[in-house]
Amino acid sequence: MEQADPSSQRSLQPAPLEPLGGPGAVVEASVSEETAGAGREGSGVDMMTENTFWLKKIEISVSEAEKRTGRNAVNMQETYTAYLIETRSVEHTDGQSVLTDSLWRRYSEFELLRNYLLVYYPHVVVPPLPEKRAEFVWHKLSADNMDPDFVERRRIGLENFLLRVASHPILCRDKIFYLFLTQEGNWKETVNETGFQLKADSRLKALNATFRVKNPDKRFTELKHYSDELQSVISHLLRVRARVADRLYGVYKVHGNYGRVFSEWSAIEKEMGDGLQSAGHHMDVYASSIDDILEDEEHYADQLKEYLFYAEALRAVCRKHELMQYDLETAAQDLASKKQQCEELATGTVRTFSLKGMTTKLFGQETAEQREARIKVLEEQINEGEQQLKSKNLEGREFVKNAWADIERFKEQKNQDLKEALISYAIMQISMCKKGIQVWTNAKECFSKM
């Protein structure tokens, strides 16, 4: 009754090791056309509607990036990059893929989609977008958003985002997401019509809840702590990696100078000349090999960055829980105080201070009818309150259950992805070492022949 079985879920995860750059990563996703609006406030996972569900294998790729100029909201000229999203449906039988949809989107539309998903699926760890601005740069990388390398890596990141959403058992069924892939014009209006911005919890409310909640589920508190640690350690790692990359670049590139000087020197040497010249050539090869090496490492850094940003997604789920829990606690407290008031009125004792009580004291006693009326109102409110509390409780428990299920899914994904990333890092290092051995062995031979 829950989401798709675990094994197909495994295959839903895009493997970050494969060059994400290649368009057409195959994803097995269930896409269903929802007739109703996509509003789902923390509801259960079971969303299969009988007559409209079909399982389609689709390929999603962000295949191109293009610089555009246009007018923005305040009618000013601006330059931005647009990305081409292509969706292909793959026929089950013969594996041929047919282009079904292709449209252009810019980064801000991706942001809009994600914000929408955050509001409507607060119990889901929503995949993060690639960074808006280049951070953790080392000197060679440009921090400019228009820089082609940055744009390329962002293209890959956006594709990765779509694949993650498409392979998420819950998110993949969202209509707005489907429209994002298929409806170029008017999509923004459609999203805004859902009114999701209004449904979003205010930051202030959330902050307040975080501070004042009394009994949050311990697991969420731990998760918050974990996500803080994750964010801190990955940032630190990325910073140091960038510095190490910078230094490594320096070491390799300075060797390139040998090439030039050896070549000039060889002109005056009779016996040493040849050896010097060819050794110099190898020094050039060595110096230029670092460019590819560091580019590969950049992809590794991007994999880590994704999980850096995932930390925030985790915290968002925790915040929602705290908010709901606080809401529940407040409602329970309210109810309790109303009950007490009612009791006091009924028995005539005033144990607690109340304004009503004060005014009664000051301005005279109520009549019996007045008191009866008030008790009746209170009893109604109490009734309502108890209903509400019951449903809030239920909601809260549902939320915790669903959220935790997604968190478990996320944890598995994270462990697998990070492990693969670390292994790919080792593979990169191995390749770098092998290249180094080859170059220096060649150089040594030239030197020994001098």
Place this chain on the structure above:
Amino acid sequence: MDGERASEARSAELAGESPRGGAAGPGGSGSSSLLQADVLDLDEDEDDLEVFSKDASLMDMSSFSPMMPTSPLSMINQIKFEDEPDLKDLFITVDEPESHVTTIETFITYRIVTKTSRGEFDSSEFEVRRRYQDFLWLKGKLEEAYPTLIIPPLPEKFIVKGMVERFNDDFIETRRKALHKFLNRIADHPTLTFNEDFKVFLTAQAWELSSHKKQGPGLLSRMGQTVRAVASSMRGVKNRPEEFMEMNNFIEMFSQKINLIDKISQRIYKEEREYFDEMKEYGPIHILWSASEEDLVDTLKGVASCIDRCCKATEKRMTGLSEALLPVIHEYVLYSEMLMGVMKRRDQIQAELDSKVEALTNKKADAGLLTEEIGKLEDKVECANNALKADWERWKQNMQNDIKSAFTDTAEENIHYYEQCLATWESFLTSQTDLHLEEDSEDKL
């Protein structure tokens, strides 16, 4: 020119029997004393050698002390002594730097230990202490005695850039090694090795050395020589023979290139050091991370340990660079300056001749006297040129070998570094994939 001959025959000193002749007279203002060289028996290893005789007065030096005879200038086109340790009979080490503090100054002395089987040494083992000034003195004497030989360079007096404290440990160690090299190069040089001042330097006690130093031409006459040298060297350039023009071109080009290589190599060292410093921080972050990741502990710790090991390998590579490459390149930077000085001195000697020849053509002075002087100067020029030519070939050979070794060793260091890192990462990868296979098979059960 037969004259006094103090033959100091020594056996088995060179590859072949060689009676050596030597004679010297007291120093003084250029009084004539004769030096001779004999034809040496050739060994099949040795090439042609230069045979010449010269009149000591033609050398504008008086570097010998009255006490001991100067060794003869025998030129052999030399195979590196370093390659034939069994022929080496003079072993010198420089070690144990010690700081001395007096009221006036602080300075460092180095212990020089000499072991030898040569007859002219009173003993077979000597131990003395010398300071940098003493080395400077020795070098000066050698340059005076052999103006057109390529004297090994001394390490710089001080290095301005990056020197915080005059006597920091790295500086002292680098200098010690360079001084060691300096003395051994002299010992290996076919001519310089028999120089008297060299012997005194190696063997005399402190007070003996001081009094020995005081002999010889005074400071003023030496200064006079320097001024004359600068003035006349310019003239000598004009009539430089073709082969020396070529030599000079080579020296200029070489000097340029070796200086660049020195800069590049120093820069590489600096970059490697900075890389190492950053790497040191890199590994521990993974350990920190593993504290919050249950399932990734092994992988993270594995990566951390690989990084740390590569870090150590980097350190080793740096050390290799600073021992195998940097000192060699730097020595040749100093050599290239030395060579330019040698060139100047040769030019200056030639200039003396040229000016006398000019004087003769202009009939400025007594023709007879001039002709005689010219004759002597011509001999002097020929000697100087031949000395330089022979030493030049020797120097070039050495240079090629040294550069070749230095770079080959550096390449070897780098290969070793990458091999170590490769092994580290490969074993990590194996452990991870083995684990992976294990886990998979567990799941399937």
